[in-house]
Amino acid sequence: SSNNLPIALRKGKRSLTKSSNLIYSIDNYVSISHLPSSVHALALSLSTTSLPKTYVEGLHIPGWKEAMDVEIDALLSRNTWSLVDLPPGKDLVQCRWVYTIKYHPDESVERLKARLVxxxxxxxxxxxxxETFSPVARLNSVRLIISxxxxxxxxxxxxxxxxxFLYGDLSEEGYVAQRENETRVCRLQKAIYGLKQSPRAWFEKFSATVLSCGFSQCYSDHSVFVRRHNGKLVVLVVYVDDIIVSGDDVTGIIEVKSYLQQHFQTKDLGDHYFIGIEVVRSKKGLSLFQRKYVLNLLSETGMLGCKQVDIPMDPHQKFGIDDCxxxxxxxxxRSLIGKLIYLTVTRPDISFAVGVLSQFIQAPQKAHWDVAIRILRYLKSAPGKGLIYRPNRHMDLVAYSDADWAGSTSDRRSTTGYCTFVGGNLVSWRSKKQTTVARSSAEAEYRAMAHTTAELMWLRSLLLEMGLLVSKLMKMFCDNQAAIYIASNPVYHERTKHIEVDCHFVRDAVMKKLVETPFVSSSGQLADVxxxxxxxxxxCMCCNKLSMGDLYAPT
Structure with a gap:
């Protein structure tokens, strides 16, 4: 009889219903049906196009073999290498194929791109x-330009x-194998992708080109170039081989684009997708999201059908030295934490939780993995959440500084947190454990104020290099009265002498009338998150005041 069968067979096999009938289907938390046609086309193309993971797989997917042939033709046309016999004692550099997709400014797929790396x-x-140098602009600079x-x-x-990278000349000696069973090898003459020195060679070539066009290199960020002509401004931001061009000189921008086209083979990709970040611009402002990245992450970890949570980390969760x-x-x-770190580019709401988990990267415990899974469950609740930039029509620099005194139960160090706004839009934030143990909450808060002041001064210097005047005092809001008093009190005593360097730095900015330190109540402290x-x-209050929103939330 059926009663004699094992319980698994008596119950029968479970079958999944269609995703629309799942209780926690991802369709309940992200939707593109209500978006404008152009944004809908981009979101749909990002969701339906897949990338091959191996060379053999690429050969069997239509379009990718042709993309690899185009890459080989480009390498040969640039005289990237010459065929020689491998000298004695020299090693070969191995290569692999990397695949990506390029899009038109109108969000349609431009081409499939294969790269020999x-x-x-x-x-x-x-x-x-x-010598090595990676010409990557600070993401704070990118967000500042967007504001x-x-x-x-x-x-x-x-x-x-x-x-x-093929425009950069390679000064070092390097050899690459052709194919299996080939007797001769390729001696590199150009800096191909993947070599440690390739970014340096490319950046030297690009820098020399734009400097000859009248640009100057910013000291605050060496990957930002500015040119002022007749009171008009053009800004270039270099992120490896992607260039952001903006400014108020429309004619100058056209000239710069034409000048770069004469020296490099360039393509105008518009403003819709940048380094894995989706950009949506409208009359109401501009939004930065990583929806596609979140959905891919949830898919890779098998969490598309998980139950969502409202916050990334339980407030009662504390980690000791050896919990379990x-x-x-x-x-x-480590792989999951690395992917979550990149997601913090547009998600300050998970910065604290990811920062805590990053401290245990060498020897993670099961409790740490459980919190990482909880972050994924939180991301499931709003995959399209990101930063929203609005036209506030001012250039005020405002910051919120906070510290959680002795918050780490393992070593009793404090956590520094700050966020800065330029023109009313969030451009930078930080969540980091302090390097020393603070003996009082005032000391912890004051160390946080020193880091916040440094960030404000950096933003101010970058704006000044662009020729943009910062007329008003920079405001740094703090919720600790003792720390504010130390910033304005010229008298040192035993309670502050061990943080004298930070005192000098913050107080100097206050005395020069560059920074003021108004008090804000704990309920209005945005850096709490x-x-x-x-x-x-x-x-939720902090996320809203940080101008975070979900463009893809179902209506």
Whole structure:
């Protein structure tokens, strides 16, 4: 009879219903049906196009073999290498294929792109290469430019330099294998992608080109170039081989784009997709999202059908030195944390939780993995959440500084958190454990104020290099009266002498009338979300005041 069968067979096999009938289907938390046609087309193309993971897989997917042939033709046309016999004692650099998708400014798929990349990790510093430099602009600089674009209604363009690294001349000696069973090898003459010295060679070539066009290099961020002509401004931001062009000089922008086209093979990609970030611009402002990245992350981890939560970390969760058993797959944990760190580019709401988990990257425990899964469950609740920049029509610099005194139960160090606004839009934030143990809450708060002051001064210097005047005092809101008193009190005593350097730095900015330190109540402290895990009401309040929103939320 059926009663004699094992319980698993008596119950029968479980079957999943269609995703629309699942209780926690991802369709309940992200929708593109209500979006404008142009944004709908981009979101749909990002969701339906897949990338091959191996060379063999690429050969069997239509379009990718042709893309690899185009890459080989480009390498040959640039005289990237010459065929020689491998000299004795020289090693070969191995290569692999990397795949991506390029889009038109109108959000349609432009082409499938394949890149032959050298495995530069096998090279030895001091033997195979010497100087390295990656020309990557600070993301704070990128967000600052976007805030200026929205407030002043500047045009915004993204230029893609095709095979940018091949423009750089390679001074070191390197050899790449052709195919299996080939007797001769390729001696590199150009800096191909993947080599440690390739970014340096490309950046030297690009810098020399734009400097000859009248640009000057910013000291605050060496990947930002500015040119002022007849009171008009053009700004270039370099992120590897992607260039952001903006400013109030429309004619100058056209001239710069034409000048770059004469020296490099460039393509105008518009302003809709940049370094994995989706950009949506309208009359009401500009939004930055990583919806596609979140959905891919949830898919890779098998969390598309999970139950969502409202906050990324339980406020009662505390980590000691040895809480429970170690996590069995360390590589899995490190890989997930690395992906979450990149997601914080547009998601300050998870910065604190990800920062806490990053402290246990060497020896994660099961409790840490459980919190990482909880972050994924939180992301499931709003995959399209991101930053919204609005035209506030001013250039005020405002910051919120906070510290969670002795918040770490393992070593009793405090956590610094701050966020800065330019023109009413969030441009930078930080959540980081302090390097020393603070003996009082005032000391912890004051160290946080020193870091916040440094960030404000950096933003101010970058704006001044662009020729944009910052007339008003920079406001740094703090919720600790003792720390504010130390900033304005010229008298040192025993309670403050051990933080004298920070005192001098903050007080100097206050005395020069560059920064003022108004008091803000704890209920209005926006940096709270960067120093501790909050309950749902306070967490939602902070996210709203940080101008975070979900363009893809179902209506």
């Amino acid at each position: 050298a495995k530069g990790c096998t090279r030895t510093y001091g033997v195979d290469y010497f 200026l674009v929205v407030n002043f209604d500047w045009p915004l363009f993204q230029l893609d330099i095709k095979n940018a 058993s170690p996590h069995t797959d360390v590589h899995q944990y 960067l120093t501790k895990s909050l309950f749902v009401p306070n967490f």
